[in-house]
Amino acid sequence: MDQKEYILMSTRRPKIDDVAKLAQVSKSTVSRVLNNRGYLSQNTIEKVYQAIEELNYRPNTIARQLYSNKTNIIGLIFPTVNNPFYAEMVEALEKKLFNRGFKVILGNSMNDPHKEETYLLQLLSHQVDGLIVGAHNQDLKEYQKKNLPPIVAIDMNLNPEIPVVSSDNYQGGKIATQLLLKSGAKEIIHINGPASVKSPAQKRRQAYEDVLKENNLIPHTYTVSLKDSKSKKIQIFREIFREHPLVDGIFASSDINAALIIQIAKQLGIKVPDDLKVIGYDGANITRLLMPDLTSIIQPVETMSQKAVDILQKMINDEPYPRNIILPVELWKGTTA
Amino acid sequence: MDQKEYILMSTRRPKIDDVAKLAQVSKSTVSRVLNNRGYLSQNTIEKVYQAIEELNYRPNTIARQLYSNKTNIIGLIFPTVNNPFYAEMVEALEKKLFNRGFKVILGNSMNDPHKEETYLLQLLSHQVDGLIVGAHNQDLKEYQKKNLPPIVAIDMNLNPEIPVVSSDNYQGGKIATQLLLKSGAKEIIHINGPASVKSPAQKRRQAYEDVLKENNLIPHTYTVSLKDSKSKKIQIFREIFREHPLVDGIFASSDINAALIIQIAKQLGIKVPDDLKVIGYDGANITRLLMPDLTSIIQPVETMSQKAVDILQKMINDEPYPRNIILPVELWKGTTA
Incomplete structure (x- = not known):
């Protein structure tokens, strides 16, 4: 009777040693496979799981967790x-x-x-x-x-x-605002999350305000929360155009908000970028694929x-x-x- | 000495009953809070966790899992x-x-x-x-x-x-292909995943082939895998235009692929939709926000x-x-x- 038959015929519950013997690897390799730690060849992984299956070994993850x-x-x-x-x-x-x-x-x-x-x-x-x-x-x-x-x-x-x-939110806010100024925008609006949220993303707002003040322009920030519904956001963004009919630049603190603003501008007959420059934030790869025209700040x-x-x-x-x-x-x- | 003082002074490890007593709720409510089951008011949740904290009760999730x-x-x-x-x-x-x-x-x-x-x-x-x-x-x-x-x-x-x-992949494939035909396309290419993948999404291809055959047109399906890199996909999509210079309709089996095809067409000076109609698939809400112009089939x-x-x-x-x-x-x- 070989090792495998012995283990299979035994009435005791199979142990990690039995798995190691059957798979012809060390006990620590079995443990590494179970915990997915360190380098393991696919061949080793398969051998170990095959042994686990043959023996109907139950690693009992929960008990192991209790112990460790x-x-x-x-x-x-x-x-x-x-x-x-x-x-x-x-x-x-x-x-x-x-x-x-x-x-x-x-x-x-x-x-x-x-x-x-x-x-x-x-x-x-x-x-x-x-x-x-x-x-x-x-x-x-x-x-x-x-x-x-x-x-x-x-x-x-x-x-x-x-x-x-x-990421460097101040630098991002500075690059975005300076780009809008350089593109000729004079009445530049910023959109950001609520200042009550203690996020370093508020530094984008700080940079926006600093750059505008240096250029003797007045900053105006509109607040939307990530939690706001699409219709709530549309309502807030429409207000920008009502309250600032001369707006010619918008620095949105997310690409999603920038996309929504561009849609609203289109509905209002405002041409982007001729009448209105828009810059977003985040620059995720999927956004750049779906909306490559959107100027944005890429976070790493x-x-x-x-x-x-x-x-x-x-x-x-x-x-x-x-x-x-x-x-x-x-x-x-x-x-x- | 009140209940709370008694529990806090006791040297025994606090139990779920102690939490229930201190929070003035039933034991099953504590259990429901810990397992996040059933309707619970925020007030109840906070009371229970406050009691847990005061008593330094450790729910010992792992032991509980071992038991249940x-x-x-x-x-x-x-x-x-x-x-x-x-x-x-x-x-x-x-x-x-x-x-x-x-x-x-x-x-x-x-x-x-x-x-x-x-x-x-x-x-x-x-x-x-x-x-x-x-x-x-x-x-x-x-x-x-x-x-x-x-x-x-x-x-x-x-x-x-x-x-x-x-979702009804056959119906989706049929709607997409019929729309391309109705828009005037004659040489319609389909893009789908490998046929070896046993996905109901292959029914989109079946519908595409059925509709073209009914209209005495020849189906051509190009295969890309979700695993393919962006550059691999670009290479495959460029082949479509080389091998089918008269292509005037593309039914892409995902919006991501449709977006990439539209970018390649633009680079090649092919106008969408004038020279080439493109329809995607999936219609996720973010895609519709970032790329509202992309015609697509929305999965529910x-x-x-x-x-x-x-x-x-x-x-x-x-x-x-x-x-x-x-x-x-x-x-x-x-x-x-």
């Missing part, structure tokens, strides 16, 4: 994936985390003021090893607690203890996600980590400004 | 969220699952032939209560096994036992996600469920066809 107090799961809390910028970010984070042996729990917090809090409360109760948060909801007291598990924020100031990865999603994962891993490993990472932006020159 | 053999987690395996159609689908699924007390683990399987298999193998080993799969990778033997946990497929035939939710993402969640819940509850749901599509009339 690790879940190998990271929570991602973002407003929505139904927005090309966040979609690209979540995609990049998921890929990088998978390659380090983590799976992700995705929580979309937008349009539901209590959902982010519920996610936070649940995920903080030992369901994840860490969080990456790019959500835009109200100040939640959960973020103010001491002894939080590893959390990295993307473009959000949650608490001085929580490291933030963002790939590098931002890489930094966020690096910092989170350092926090989990109890290594020193940087508190504040600011990455450079780029201009996408379309034809709208 | 439930994780309250659903795995979503989709090619990517960095595509407006899948992003809208994942967003809708996450929202509906959250409202039923589930969290989601997100796995993007695209561009990594082994990643889908790794996710499947790991998630099937007791890490999730069920799966919703809309991935497009190769035939994986895991889907052929008996006694799979609850799985619902979106637009994929994985195994006759696995229920499929799709909201209803598809609702049906998928309903069926999965029935499978988890061991109730009878339908095997095959086909939902109607709609035409989005832009200006490109």
